[in-house]
Amino acid sequence: MAARRKKVLVIDDIDDDIRIIEKGLKPFDYEVLKAKSGEEGLRIAKVEQPDVILLDIMMPGIDGYKVCEELRADYATRDIPILFVSAKVETSDIIEGFQRGGDDYITKPFSLQELAARVNAAMRIKERQDNLKMMSITDELTGLYNRRYLNERLTEEIERARRYKYPISCLMLDLDHFKNVNDTYGHQVGDLVLEEFARILKDSTRVVDIIARYGGEEFLIVLPMTNLKGAQTLAERIRRNVELHRFAKDLALPVTVSVGCAQLDPTKGDEMDPELLIKLADKALYEAKKRRNTIACA
Template sequence: MKIAEAQKVLIADDDAVNREVLGELLKPEYTVLLAKNGVQALERAARHQPDLILLDVMMPDMDGYEVLRRLRADPQLAHISVIFISGLDRPEDEAAGLKMGAADYIVKPFNQTVVMARVALHLQVVRQRRMLERLANIDGLTELANRRRFDEVYGLEWQRARRGKRPLSLALLDIDAFKQYNDRYGHPAGDRALRSVARAAAGAMRRPADLAARYGGEELVLLLPETGALEAGQVVSQLLEAVAALGIAHEASSVAPVLTVSVGGATLEPGSQETQAALFEAADSALYRAKQAGRNRICWHEPGP
């Protein structure tokens, strides 16, 4: 992957010449976004989520310090690295910017070679940080999101669904007779089977916001934002078919001659007051009913009147 495809730099400066010079300097290597004032900088930061902001300190209406304060106060933007670029060259000005949380401070008139070197350095730090964050959120065996990541995303999506009065569907998936599979074929084979099911689950996720995660043991969880019960049921049905189509022999199963899964699901309907914990418990109860009914099937929670 090219750096320009992966990393974005937002240049916020009220001086058109500075914006143009910095933009032309960085365009060959990075995706460049421009803002001519503080308000525009915040709007574009929220919309495009840049990896780095080159931020002028002295701007009309809203100066760079205020922009940085607002960035750090917003959970969705607080992680963005900021380099101040300013004509204020006193040590106390630089110290003030760094104490506020800026990653660096470059004094105008700037040296282009220095700007490029510092931008490259800070973007390398961003890449390394994101790599570590990704590793911390990935289950090592299945390469799906891990439980920690699921809990984090589930909380955010549940709040978003409640605020926007949009549906949110949740499904728990359990591999049928997995203990017997491990006993019959051995744990290395069990790991391979679990990875195959995990790949099928990941392949069933249709949109970037959909999430498949390993919740624990042989249990996976699917999170489908802005998805009603009918559509979620279709997604899960296709997943059951995909798992059966893998044709993984399971002679120790009383359900089928091949590996199968049971799924329980629930949907937060628009306007519902159901809690985050209650929605998960509803899906878990539906999974229990699917197992009691013979496994290799889907049970979906039907909300009461």
Template structure:
């Protein structure tokens, strides 16, 4: 129990003398005491005051103690507030009924002050523990901001509210660019520091009532209630610039500073039809477009679905077509710190483990086995990067996103280019391996 905190206690009793006694005994102990002579009055006090604990008389005219208890425990906000029943009755059935209705404790009147005070302290201690656990369950352990569950919970409420009031709302998805390289070059601890600092920068750039959460490893989301498209774009652009300008100190001794950039996808709530799922999906698609257009930029959701697959297939990124089709041996060898023999072993493993992936993915898609599909595509994405098959990496990353979003139309479009690129990579590996013999 927080001994410095001044707790607010509401005493509800139709007997004025009991209320006076409670005010005196509890006031002496440092509690701020509010009083109500009926259930109706108590509800009014609860509307206006933040109350930490309620002492509730069992028998009162109007709303009875048990009815009141029922109302309190069904209330969306007050339900956690501890309630100690106070009653002249020591009838066992009454005590059991009160506890089963959700009372936290039961004290008979006339009460013994030091016993009542001890029971109040116990209830408040339990309340603190409950609040602490609730807060832990909602917080991302690394950055201290909301975790995915808490973000979704609050954002859903903000969306319902925006629908009721017909106010605009925007959702942004953020992903640090090339974050894997930060981990690879500076170590995982440095990566963690970047994530912490990045979360601080977001909190600094957005309003207190914007809902900010870490929704994945290096992915963050922001729900901006009551925000127009223009203002949401301005806020995201401000964040993008601020991140790009920042130098994050990741190692005290070596004076190592890391700069990162962020890609941001933004979607806008539109009247009655908006849902968190829909907005996150649109923001994710725009984020994908931001990544694909060169990263370090903000993209607003437009009808981009159809464009994406074509873009990827038509585009010839900076990946050079070298003598081993589909693989960039320099990148692959670089990934294993220049060890060419190890790289050759990895190529063999890739060949053995992934040459049938096209068929396996197609089978998972046609049997609608999303977990299997996700696993196959995700694994292929990771190993493509390891062997320097960067075009295959880009394509499987897009397919991976589509599978995660369960966007069937997109993964039907993306499957063919992935399969074709895999054939090319397998051919490239054959050439490379035979050249080494």
């Protein structure tokens, strides 16, 4: 599979400046995205997730300083390197650029070689940061998110659901009698089962869903913009996919999953609390495990 082209978003209201930047970056085969206002730049950044942003300061509407602050305040864009490219050359302007969240500051007019060198350096730094971040937020065995990161994201998604008034649901899943697999076949086979189960979860869910290994053989999925009925539908899909899957070494012991479903809906007066959502899902899972390979809802 071919590697994804790196994206550079240029936010500048002057066409000639955009063309000059494109010329300087052309030898590196970056995909150059263009926005002629701060508002347009914010929209594109959130959707396209560029690797680097080149940001002018003096623009109609919201200026570059404000755009930078908004990019840093949004979870989806807060870690993207931002390089100010501006005709404002006073030391105070440059200092303000860094104070507002910029990672570098290039003054106009600029050398194309210097521009390219700074963008390339920002790309390298971001790649290293992305690798380190992925290691810190994922479970080593399954490649799913870890519990610490899950708690962080759940808090953010609960707040977003509260603000925009849409339901959010949660599935808590547990592999039934998983200890028997470890005791019968050994932990190496048990680990293979966990890896395969993680792949089933990834294949069964949407891109926006947040899947984490919660502990041992317990997993949790956060479902933004999903009501309880939608959560139940997904839970049944996962349960069925596990039932049909041929696990490592064609285990003689059946591998099944029990699922607890829960929902919080701000339009129904629910308390929008992440701990409450997990508690409800855990309670539902407890009921499901009494019967094994079933789904229960809080």
